[in-house]
Amino acid sequence: DIQMTQSPSSLSASVGDRVTITCRASQSISSYLNWYQQKPGKAPKFLIYAASNLQTGVPSRFIGSGSGTEFILTISSLQPEDFATYYCQQSYSTRYTFGQGTKLEIK
Amino acid sequence: QVQLQESGPGLVKPSQTLSLTCAVSGGSISSDYYYWTWIRQPAGKGLEWIGRIYASGNTNYNPSLKSRVTISVDTSKNQFSLKLSSVTAADTAVYYCARGFSLEPGAYFDYWGQGALVTVSS
Numbered sequence: 001d002i003q004m005t006q007s008p009s010s011l012s013a014s015v016g017d018r019v020t021i022t023c024r025a026s027q028s029i030s031s032y033l034n035w036y037q038q039k040p041g042k043a044p045k046f047l048i049y050a051a052s053n054l055q056t057g058v059p060s061r062f063i064g065s066g067s068g069t070e071f072i073l074t075i076s077s078l079q080p081e082d083f084a085t086y087y088c089q090q091s092y093s094t095r096y097t098f099g100q101g102t103k104l105e106i107k
Numbered sequence: 108q109v110q111l112q113e114s115g116p117g118l119v120k121p122s123q124t125l126s127l128t129c130a131v132s133g134g135s136i137s138s139d140y141y142y143w144t145w146i147r148q149p150a151g152k153g154l155e156w157i158g159r160i161y162a163s164g165n166t167n168y169n170p171s172l173k174s175r176v177t178i179s180v181d182t183s184k185n186q187f188s189l190k191l192s193s194v195t196a197a198d199t200a201v202y203y204c205a206r207g208f209s210l211e212p213g214a215y216f217d218y219w220g221q222g223a224l225v226t227v228s229s
Contacts, residue, residue: 001170031213034215034216036216043203043222046215046216046217046219049210049213050210050213055217087153089215091210091213091215094167094214095170096156098154098156101154
Protein backbone atom coordinates (compact mmCIF):
# COMPACT_ATOMS: atom_id res chain seq x y z
CA ASP A 1 0.00 0.00 0.00
CA ILE A 2 1.03 3.61 -0.55
CA GLN A 3 1.71 5.26 2.79
CA MET A 4 0.69 8.88 3.26
CA THR A 5 2.43 10.91 5.98
CA GLN A 6 1.27 14.35 7.04
CA SER A 7 3.22 16.96 8.95
CA PRO A 8 2.77 18.43 11.37
CA SER A 9 0.31 16.23 13.26
CA SER A 10 -1.02 19.33 14.98
CA LEU A 11 -0.65 23.02 14.49
CA SER A 12 -1.67 26.09 16.48
CA ALA A 13 -2.39 29.30 14.60
CA SER A 14 -4.37 32.52 14.81
CA VAL A 15 -7.13 33.97 12.68
CA GLY A 16 -5.51 35.69 9.71
CA ASP A 17 -2.39 33.51 9.72
CA ARG A 18 -1.08 31.71 6.66
CA VAL A 19 -0.57 28.01 7.36
CA THR A 20 0.83 25.11 5.41
CA ILE A 21 0.28 21.38 5.84
CA THR A 22 2.54 18.88 4.11
CA CYS A 23 1.60 15.45 2.83
CA ARG A 24 4.23 12.99 1.62
CA ALA A 25 3.63 9.77 -0.28
CA SER A 26 5.80 6.67 0.05
CA GLN A 27 6.07 6.54 -3.76
CA SER A 28 5.26 8.86 -6.61
CA ILE A 29 1.53 9.39 -7.04
CA SER A 30 1.74 11.98 -9.81
CA SER A 31 -1.00 14.51 -8.97
CA TYR A 32 -3.54 12.00 -7.64
CA LEU A 33 -3.90 13.67 -4.27
CA ASN A 34 -7.03 14.97 -2.57
CA TRP A 35 -7.62 17.02 0.58
CA TYR A 36 -10.49 16.85 3.05
CA GLN A 37 -11.51 18.89 6.09
CA GLN A 38 -13.17 17.28 9.10
CA LYS A 39 -14.76 18.99 12.08
CA PRO A 40 -15.51 17.14 15.33
CA GLY A 41 -18.48 14.81 15.05
CA LYS A 42 -18.91 15.51 11.34
CA ALA A 43 -18.12 13.68 8.13
CA PRO A 44 -15.11 14.82 6.13
CA LYS A 45 -15.71 17.59 3.62
CA PHE A 46 -14.06 17.36 0.21
CA LEU A 47 -11.85 20.38 -0.56
CA ILE A 48 -9.31 19.76 -3.32
CA TYR A 49 -8.76 17.11 -6.00
CA ALA A 50 -5.83 16.28 -8.25
CA ALA A 51 -3.49 18.19 -5.95
CA SER A 52 -4.56 21.71 -6.88
CA ASN A 53 -8.17 21.80 -8.09
CA LEU A 54 -10.69 23.40 -5.76
CA GLN A 55 -14.03 21.69 -5.37
CA THR A 56 -16.94 23.97 -6.25
CA GLY A 57 -17.85 26.23 -3.35
CA VAL A 58 -14.55 25.91 -1.50
CA PRO A 59 -13.07 29.32 -0.66
CA SER A 60 -10.07 30.43 -2.69
CA ARG A 61 -7.95 30.82 0.45
CA PHE A 62 -7.44 27.05 0.24
CA ILE A 63 -4.57 26.34 -2.11
CA GLY A 64 -3.20 22.94 -3.04
CA SER A 65 0.12 22.30 -4.70
CA GLY A 66 2.68 19.60 -5.38
CA SER A 67 3.22 16.48 -7.41
CA GLY A 68 5.13 13.24 -7.19
CA THR A 69 5.67 12.55 -3.50
CA GLU A 70 5.28 15.93 -1.80
CA PHE A 71 2.12 17.98 -1.55
CA ILE A 72 1.13 21.10 0.34
CA LEU A 73 -2.18 22.50 1.51
CA THR A 74 -1.97 26.22 2.19
CA ILE A 75 -4.65 28.28 3.87
CA SER A 76 -3.76 31.83 2.97
CA SER A 77 -5.63 33.66 5.73
CA LEU A 78 -7.18 31.52 8.45
CA GLN A 79 -10.82 32.08 9.25
CA PRO A 80 -12.55 30.88 12.45
CA GLU A 81 -14.39 28.14 10.52
CA ASP A 82 -11.10 26.68 9.24
CA PHE A 83 -10.07 25.19 12.59
CA ALA A 84 -10.48 21.48 11.94
CA THR A 85 -8.53 18.35 11.06
CA TYR A 86 -7.23 18.01 7.52
CA TYR A 87 -6.56 14.75 5.69
CA CYS A 88 -4.80 14.02 2.44
CA GLN A 89 -5.77 10.97 0.35
CA GLN A 90 -4.07 9.34 -2.61
CA SER A 91 -6.04 7.99 -5.56
CA TYR A 92 -3.07 6.84 -7.66
CA SER A 93 -3.73 3.33 -6.45
CA THR A 94 -7.25 1.99 -6.05
CA ARG A 95 -6.10 0.83 -2.64
CA TYR A 96 -6.97 4.33 -1.48
CA THR A 97 -5.11 5.51 1.59
CA PHE A 98 -5.31 8.59 3.78
CA GLY A 99 -2.78 10.52 5.80
CA GLN A 100 -3.09 10.38 9.56
CA GLY A 101 -4.48 13.91 9.73
CA THR A 102 -3.31 17.36 10.82
CA LYS A 103 -5.29 19.03 13.58
CA LEU A 104 -5.40 22.79 13.19
CA GLU A 105 -6.14 24.51 16.50
CA ILE A 106 -6.67 28.08 17.59
CA LYS A 107 -3.66 29.68 19.26
CA GLN B 108 -28.10 17.85 -3.91
CA VAL B 109 -27.00 14.29 -3.33
CA GLN B 110 -27.50 12.96 0.18
CA LEU B 111 -26.34 9.71 1.74
CA GLN B 112 -27.67 8.19 4.94
CA GLU B 113 -26.25 5.19 6.77
CA SER B 114 -28.45 2.87 8.81
CA GLY B 115 -27.97 -0.31 10.77
CA PRO B 116 -27.35 -1.73 14.25
CA GLY B 117 -25.12 0.34 16.48
CA LEU B 118 -24.01 -2.65 18.55
CA VAL B 119 -22.65 -5.93 17.22
CA LYS B 120 -21.34 -8.88 19.22
CA PRO B 121 -17.82 -10.17 18.63
CA SER B 122 -17.57 -12.83 15.90
CA GLN B 123 -20.86 -11.72 14.36
CA THR B 124 -21.47 -9.81 11.13
CA LEU B 125 -21.73 -6.03 10.93
CA SER B 126 -24.35 -4.89 8.43
CA LEU B 127 -24.96 -1.34 7.25
CA THR B 128 -27.01 0.18 4.46
CA CYS B 129 -26.52 3.53 2.75
CA ALA B 130 -29.56 5.16 1.16
CA VAL B 131 -28.82 7.59 -1.64
CA SER B 132 -31.18 10.45 -2.45
CA GLY B 133 -31.03 13.39 -4.82
CA GLY B 134 -29.38 11.35 -7.56
CA SER B 135 -29.34 7.93 -9.15
CA ILE B 136 -27.02 5.26 -7.85
CA SER B 137 -26.91 3.92 -11.40
CA SER B 138 -24.99 6.88 -12.86
CA ASP B 139 -22.02 5.83 -14.99
CA TYR B 140 -19.81 8.54 -13.53
CA TYR B 141 -19.84 7.46 -9.90
CA TYR B 142 -19.14 4.58 -7.60
CA TRP B 143 -20.13 4.01 -4.00
CA THR B 144 -17.75 3.44 -1.16
CA TRP B 145 -17.41 2.68 2.55
CA ILE B 146 -14.83 4.31 4.79
CA ARG B 147 -14.39 3.90 8.54
CA GLN B 148 -12.82 5.88 11.34
CA PRO B 149 -12.05 4.51 14.81
CA ALA B 150 -12.51 7.04 17.59
CA GLY B 151 -9.73 9.61 17.58
CA LYS B 152 -8.01 8.01 14.61
CA GLY B 153 -7.71 8.44 10.87
CA LEU B 154 -9.73 7.27 7.90
CA GLU B 155 -9.55 3.77 6.41
CA TRP B 156 -11.01 2.94 3.00
CA ILE B 157 -12.99 -0.32 3.11
CA GLY B 158 -14.14 -0.84 -0.45
CA ARG B 159 -16.26 0.34 -3.37
CA ILE B 160 -18.95 -0.82 -5.72
CA TYR B 161 -20.21 0.32 -9.09
CA ALA B 162 -23.87 0.13 -10.06
CA SER B 163 -22.86 -2.77 -12.30
CA GLY B 164 -21.89 -4.68 -9.18
CA ASN B 165 -18.14 -4.58 -9.76
CA THR B 166 -16.29 -4.28 -6.47
CA ASN B 167 -12.85 -3.52 -5.08
CA TYR B 168 -11.86 -4.07 -1.47
CA ASN B 169 -9.08 -3.05 0.87
CA PRO B 170 -6.76 -6.07 0.90
CA SER B 171 -6.49 -5.89 4.67
CA LEU B 172 -10.26 -6.49 5.00
CA LYS B 173 -11.01 -8.34 1.79
CA SER B 174 -11.57 -11.76 3.36
CA ARG B 175 -14.31 -10.37 5.62
CA VAL B 176 -16.00 -7.67 3.49
CA THR B 177 -18.91 -7.81 1.09
CA ILE B 178 -20.37 -4.70 -0.54
CA SER B 179 -23.56 -5.00 -2.56
CA VAL B 180 -25.86 -2.63 -4.43
CA ASP B 181 -29.62 -2.52 -4.89
CA THR B 182 -30.33 -0.15 -7.76
CA SER B 183 -34.10 -0.58 -7.39
CA LYS B 184 -33.90 0.90 -3.91
CA ASN B 185 -31.06 3.33 -4.73
CA GLN B 186 -28.95 1.99 -1.91
CA PHE B 187 -25.85 -0.04 -1.23
CA SER B 188 -24.75 -2.14 1.70
CA LEU B 189 -21.76 -3.29 3.70
CA LYS B 190 -21.25 -6.59 5.48
CA LEU B 191 -18.19 -7.21 7.62
CA SER B 192 -17.93 -10.65 9.12
CA SER B 193 -16.15 -12.05 12.18
CA VAL B 194 -15.93 -8.66 13.83
CA THR B 195 -13.74 -7.86 16.83
CA ALA B 196 -13.34 -4.81 19.03
CA ALA B 197 -10.86 -3.48 16.47
CA ASP B 198 -13.78 -3.01 14.08
CA THR B 199 -15.44 -0.50 16.40
CA ALA B 200 -15.60 2.74 14.42
CA VAL B 201 -17.75 5.33 12.73
CA TYR B 202 -18.63 3.94 9.32
CA TYR B 203 -19.18 6.41 6.49
CA CYS B 204 -20.68 5.82 3.09
CA ALA B 205 -19.58 8.16 0.33
CA ARG B 206 -19.88 8.79 -3.39
CA GLY B 207 -16.77 8.34 -5.43
CA PHE B 208 -16.13 10.19 -8.66
CA SER B 209 -13.67 8.50 -10.96
CA LEU B 210 -11.31 10.74 -12.92
CA GLU B 211 -9.74 7.73 -14.68
CA PRO B 212 -7.16 7.71 -13.39
CA GLY B 213 -7.63 9.17 -9.98
CA ALA B 214 -10.78 9.63 -7.97
CA TYR B 215 -12.26 11.55 -5.07
CA PHE B 216 -15.07 11.26 -2.54
CA ASP B 217 -17.35 14.26 -2.91
CA TYR B 218 -20.46 13.44 -0.90
CA TRP B 219 -20.48 11.66 2.46
CA GLY B 220 -23.10 10.34 4.82
CA GLN B 221 -23.17 11.63 8.37
CA GLY B 222 -21.61 8.43 9.69
CA ALA B 223 -22.86 5.52 11.78
CA LEU B 224 -21.13 4.51 14.99
CA VAL B 225 -20.82 0.75 15.30
CA THR B 226 -19.55 -0.71 18.55
CA VAL B 227 -18.39 -4.31 18.79
CA SER B 228 -19.00 -5.57 22.30
CA SER B 229 -20.63 -8.48 24.07
